Amino acid sequence: MNIELAMNLPLTDIEFVQREVTLNEILRGTMMDFQSIHIGVKNKKTGTIYPCIFTSFIKEIYENDISSNINTLAKVAGNVVAFLNFIIDRIQEHDELFVGIKAVKDIKAVHAAKFICYKTAQGLQRRTVRGYGGTLLSFFQWLKDKGYSDEEVVIRWVERARTVDRKKEFYKTPLAPFKQYGANYPTKKTLKPTKEKLKDFGDEDDDERRKMTEYLINLSRDIAPEIALGLCLQFYGGLRKGEVVNLTKAEFNIEYRRSMEVMIRDNRALLFSRLIDTKKENPKRLSYLNTDLARQTIFDTNLVWDVYDEHFRNLDRLRGEGRLAVTTAVFIDNNGNPMSAKVYEKRFMKVKKAFIRSLRGHKNYDLFNGHVWNTHIGRGVFTNFLVSMNFLPAQIAIARGDRNLNSALDYIDKAFTKKQIREAVNELKSVKTGKFGYIDIADVKQFVETKWGDTK
Structure with missing residues (x-):
């Protein structure tokens, strides 16, 4: 089931979910089990979870990356799932910016910007919200590459410096994804008060x-x-x-x-x-x-x-x-x-x-x-x-x-x-x-x- 079919069901009956699955693959002549993360559409009335095209995003962009483990895959899938469920919620609330969404091709960068604003309003840390932004930037690029969307997200790049083996090198990184579409990222004023994380029992004693x-x-x-x-x-x-x-x-x-x-x-x-x-x-x-x-x-x-x-x-x-x-x-x-x-x-x-x-x-x-x-x-x-x-x-x-x-x-x-x-x-x-x-x-x-x- 893809999102188009999902939208034909009452929105109150569906939600996007992520789940861990065990897959079998032959490696060097031996059948091996390995864990993967899939995105699905859940019928809340029946409990049935249907496969979804967005699993391919996780597999193609992240699963084949040697640096990605199961926790990384779960985090990325969770970010996408949160965004898709946010869209469903906004449609149910008759938000005029979202009610026109009937298929994948209708999802635009401005919707991602609204989602980022929503996460910022929850008082989340800047690093967390930037994580959502980074995932969605990759997500939109994948949608465009696969032909599911014609939305071309404009990216503003900034050059930063870092020291590697005592040598300064420069690299480019996206500047606050979707900010040009109205996304607001956390500041000191938006952050909710949080307790500091305890790292030791003895305070150097x-x-x-x-x-x-x-x-x-x-x-x-x-x-x-x-x-x-x-x-x-x-x-x-x-x-x-x-x-x-x-x-x-x-x-x-x-x-x-x-x-x-x-x-x-x-x-x-x-x-x-x-x-x-x-x-x-x-x-x-x-x-x-x-x-x-x-x-x-x-x-x-x-x-x-x-x-x-x-x-x-x-x-x-x-x-x-x-x-x-x-x-x-x-x-x-x-x-x-x-x-x-x-x-x-x-x-x-x-x-x-x-x-x-x-x-x-x-x-x-x-x-x-x-x-x-x-x-x-x-x-x-x-x-x-x-x-x-x-x-x-x-x-x-x-x-x-x-x-x-x-x-x-x-x-x-x-x-x-x-x-x-x-x-x-x-x-x-x-x-x-x-x-x-x-x-x-x-x-x-x-x-x-x-x-x-x-x-x-």
Whole structure:
């Protein structure tokens, strides 16, 4: 079904949606599964989702780009879906600018400009709104190239400079897409007040960072013990929630009470076949590291081992009672199914609320209550543990399992000079892939025993 056919249905009955699908493709003689994002038209009365021509936009422009992962595809598709549903809403509201839209060819740049104004009025960040603008600019260009529209969007280019390998180079970038059609982008006046994102638990105080981390994990042992081990892996190993929920027992490479390492795998087909959409369960690291080389060393403190023992004792009990839907799963929900990322997040929020509530009157209450933070805070805390180990920028990126410094810069730019960061960027180019996520066990042992007094 395309948009023309969709418009023949009552507008109250349809909406555009995005969904993740698993596709099969033969690569080098082997049948492989891979995830993709499709755009569809949903009949809200029947729940039926029909294919839509706009999926080709995602596939042709973004899916074949080696730098695009499933999250990038989902974001782009979400931007297009939001725009199309905005058009439907405006038609239903009898907006005179939109009521004449009957087919794809009727969608014009001025409609995109109105959509951008709408997003700006919602108080969104400039970067977010520019993301919508950039996607729609590519979308209109694709429509024109495919012959679906004769709308030629006028682009105003601006020349900017950047430094690469100590050399200044110039490049052109579109200046605020659709601005010449009336689009307004966010300013300080339009931005809604937002809480600052919390990136660390200790504010450069390693002892406080450790105590707060231990307190949160111990609280989880009481309130949501089913995710306590996951928090250990996030705060003491920097795993993302998608990497955590994908774990099976086979991914734990341990020398009991001496060292712990986990392999990062994409087990979605095994664990989450019941889910329609598994974007949140996506193990992001596998988008830039080979499966056989994606691993992560864990700071195996006594607390980590205690939680590990408790978690697997409970798993053994549930397995013995026949309550596990997938016997190899490590994280389980109340129904015995492998725990989804959504459920993991809910459990975390339950722990977070209790954590903040218990800190009333504590010196750190405002820090935790006045900032935005979620499960990803574990990766930030882990990064700052690495900083306190006196790791250099390149060592930090390697220990986090990062191929570049971009994602770690938020945490390390204050701790290191520009020269050190520049040197690290060059150093990372020559690091063998198998080194990412690895930390020398001797370094871990010295750190937790000497600085934390945590002896086994």
